[in-house]
Amino acid sequence: MQDYIAQDEISKEILNSAKLLQAVNVHALIIGSPGVGKKSLASYILPSSKIYNAKSLQQDIHDEIINIQDDAIIIDKIDEITNIDLLLNWINTNSIRIIAISHNDMLNQKLKDIFSINLEVPDLYKRDLDTKALIHKFSIEASQTLDMQMISSSKLITNTTNNTHSLRKSIYFSYLFETIGEEEILMFLEKYLGENLGEENAYKNLLYLFEVPLIKASTKKYKSQVQVAKHLGLNRITLRKKLETHKELL
Template sequence: MQDFIAQDEISKEILNSAKLLQAVNVHALILGGAGVGKKSLAQYILPNSNIYNSKSLQQDIQDEVINLQNDAIIIDKIDELTNIDLFLKWINTNDIRIIAISENNMLNQKLKDIFSINLEVPSLHKRELDTKALIHKFSLEASRTLDMEMISSSKLITNITNNTHSLRKSIYFSYLFETIGEEEILMFLEKYLGENLGEDNAYKNLLYLFEVPLIKASTKKYKSQVQVSKHLGLNRITLRKKLETHKELL
């Protein structure tokens, strides 16, 4: 069974609803963006059930190659079902209970109507305590996987733009970063640049790979534009132009 991290109040409320769903035989829909923990929550509700991709399941139903009766299953990406009538007939005929997962609520109304409970899992941006717990979990996981001592939280790079997907990746990268030096960084950069050369004005188009992280690191360290300008050796007009040029990445 997967762990659904529930340290924030909103997550605790969701987990309480999930506990209720363990005891009642109703269909439920779990909504939320990528990496928020929808599958973990579904597996918490139905720990012994299989997870089916909706498109593959629909094809198996059409081909009559699936044999399930009086069962409970988890269906991922329920919004991608196209033959709703066939699906509804199948679950009713075979007495199938479903816990469905979707990244959006744009479902066919017939499909929406079968769900007694909807649980919406918010992004990690709204779950500060959950995020801290996940950072510790992924850091411990990375330490064991890479056979390294755990590194301090101050050295961890934490990216939650894609929730747990990007967070786990950034934690592992933090550990790998501890093992590389300037030579490796230049090697990786050379490889990336080599694969992306070929257009006209390549120097101008790829310069952001150097400027953006430099400006971001300087802004984080020195706070004010005056100090950033001073330490980078740029006049403030030039710095403002670069900030404007790269504003979508900063």
């Protein structure tokens, strides 16, 4: 059984619904962005069930090479099913219970109608307590995997733009960052730049790789634009131009 982190109130409500679904034999749909914990929640409901990719399952049903009866399964990316009647007929004929996963609820109405319960899992930026718990979990995981002492939370880089996918990656990067110095940073940057050099205007097009993190770090440390400009050795007009240029990345 996978762990589903439930520290925020909304997550506790979802978990209560999941516990109900463990006891009742109905179809359910779990909706949410990538990385919010849909598979973990589905596996919490059906801990012994296999997870099937929707497209692959549809092909196996069509080719008549799947033999399941009177069982419960998890279907990932059910929004990618194209032959709705084929799937529904297979489910009904073989008495299959499904817990389905989708990035959205834009499903064919025939398919939507089979679900008795819909659970929508919010993004991590709406779940502060869950995020803190996940940071701690991934920090322990990274420490054990990399055989390192746990580092303080103040040194952790946390990126939740892609929910747990980006959060786990950023925590691991935080640990790896502790082991590298200026020489390694320059080496990685040189490799990246070398692979992304264009035919023209390379300096202008790649300068953001230096400017964006420098401005973000300075803004975080010094807060006001006056102090940022002072410590970067820029006049405020130049700083404002750079802030405008890079506003989508800052």
